[in-house]
Each structure stands twice: as C-alpha cells, then as structure tokens.
Amino acid sequence: MDIVQKIKNFVENECKKPSSKYGYEPFPFHFIPMAKYAEELANEMGGDKEVILIAVWLHDIGSIIFGRDNHHITGAKIAEQKLKELQYPAEKIELVKKCILNHRGSQQNNRDTIEEQIIAEVDVMSNFDNIAGIFKAAFVYEDKTQGEAKDSVRKKLENKWNQLHFENSKRIIKPKFEAVMLLLK
Ligand SMILES: [Fe+2]
DSSP states (O other): OOHHHHHHHHHHHHHHSTTOTTOSTHIIIIIHHHHHHHHHHHHHHOSOHHHHHHHHHHTTHHHHHHOSTTHHHHHHHHHHHHHHHTTOOHHHHHHHHHHHHTOOTTSOOOOOSHHHHHHHHHHHHGGGGOHHHHHHIIIIISOOOHHHHHHHHHHHHHHHHHTOOOHHHHHHHHHHHHHHHHHHO
C-alpha cells in the first residue's frame, strides 16, 4: 500500500472513532472533495502531488483528535510523528508540516511553496461541495432561522469565492458559485 493510502486510512480511522471531535462527516464531506480538487490543481499547476495529497488528508487531523483550537500546530505534530513512523523522507515531512501550519485562512500566512498554496486553496474550494454542511452549521450550531441561514450561507460562500487566488480554481468553482448565488439570492 502506498504512503498516501496509508495516511488516508489513518485519518479515516481517526474520524470513525467515537472520540473524533467532529465525527465521521469531515471525511466524506470535506477531505474527499479536497483531495479531488488537489489532484486537479496539482495536475494543472505542479507541485509534489504525493506531499499535497498527504497534506490534504492530514491538514485537519489536529482538529479531529484535539479540537479546533491551534489545530494547525497540533496537526503538524501528529503528521510529523505519523510520517516518521512510516519512514517518510525528512525534507518531505517538513513540507507537509508547512502545508498544515499555513493552511488556515484566518491567520496571516507566508505560504512560499506551491504545495502550501494548493492546500489553502482546496480547503476553500471544498466548501462549494458541502452546502448541506454549511446549512447544518447554521441551523444546529448557530441556531439560525431559515431566513438567517439562507443569508449567512450565501455570505459565507461569497467570502469563500473572494478567497480564491488562482484562475484555475475560479474556473473550476465558478459554475457552483453561480448556482449557489442563483438559489440563495
Ligand atoms: Fe480543512
């Protein structure tokens, strides 16, 4: 089994554990769409595809195991440990760690590699494949009414659209963005 598959299985198992802070849903509804977009962008834009895919699977592992606070830091530590265990080359481990440390849109980042930039980008893109999850957050966690939820989901996705940096990602996401705006205006 290749290293990407091993890491994917590790993450899926962590999501299935009762102790997972976000349950199983991030696996099918966040990580899988991210991997699909990461593959597409890596094919078009370059970067080390293996590193990119490993970083996709592991980028939120800190959040799954310990919760959202500082999950970029906890996640980078878990990734290092796991990848060392699998005897992954040290310089590639460093790059995976940088991808995880710099993936969060909410912080100031200096993403100086294409791998880091692709991870941050596909994290944003995956929102357009998970409208149900964004509505779930609005109803269940934020206790919003239907009208409030509709507005907040539209605004959230408008913000996400504005966070896209690459022409390639905008081209890929544009039909989904336009469909959302049509349905939620
Ligand atoms: Fe994420």
